[in-house]
Amino acid sequence: MTDTRVLVLVGSLRAGSVNRQVAETAVANAPAGVELTVFDGLGAVPFYNEDLDLPGAAVGGADELRAAAAAADALLLVTPEYNGTMPAVLKNAIDWISRPYGAGAVAGKPVAVISVSPSANGAKWAHAEASKAVGIAGGKVVEDVALSIGASHEKFGDKHPSENAEVTAEVVKAVAHLVAATKDLVDA
Known part of the structure; x- marks a missing residue:
């Protein structure tokens, strides 16, 4: 039985992206009762245009994204x-x-951000910008999750991030904080 549904949005469209692999690590290590689903259709979502976003209008890609986000209890952004x-x-x-x-x-939904970069900075600027944008958009940014993974090329090499026990533990902890925030919101 699934108690919590988390939609995962990955900011890289590249199939072999290390960000995609970190998202896969989160999905593979989801706690019992938690379902994480990576949304695979971001490349099909047209650029936002208010002229397209009319009541009753079908906007391919965007409709699927909105439905997936509406069905989720929380969101995890990996950028x-x-x-x-x-x-x-x-x-x-x-x-x-x-x-x-x-x-x-x-x-009103809890949102956590994980950033990954080959730079030592760990994509902290992207992390901050994503947190800011989703917070302004109405999401409840989970401040306890400040996971920025830097030097990804050296850290992972040609291995999947899930093969790195330290990174996997950090991702699991981030998801646990997000799930706890979701439960706190329901209990409030």
């Missing part, structure tokens, strides 16, 4: 850093799930 900020695909996803303003699919 690389592109030119000192989060990737456009992740920002676009946040824009779509933030609408309609004040009642979007992310409104």
Whole structure:
């Protein structure tokens, strides 16, 4: 039985992305009663355009994203850093799930951010920007989750992040904090 559903949005569209692999690590190590699902359709979501976002209008890709976010109890964002900020695909996803303003699919839901980068910085700027954007969009950013994984090329080499016990433990801890925040919100 699933008690908590977490939608995972990955800011890299590349199939072999280390961010995708960290998201897979989270999914594979989900605690009992928690279902994490990576949304695979971010590449099909058109850039947000209010002219497309009309009541009753079908917007391929965006409709699926909104439905997945609405069905989730919480969101986990996993982001690389592109030119000192989060990737456009992740920002676009946040824009779509933030609408309609004040009642979007992310409104009031706990959100955690994990950033991963080959730089020693660990994509901390992207982490901060994603947290800021999703918080403004109405999500409840879980401040206890400040996981930024730097030097990913040296840390992982040609191995999957799940093969690194320290990183796996950090990802498991981040998911546990997100799930706890979800339960705290329900109990409040």
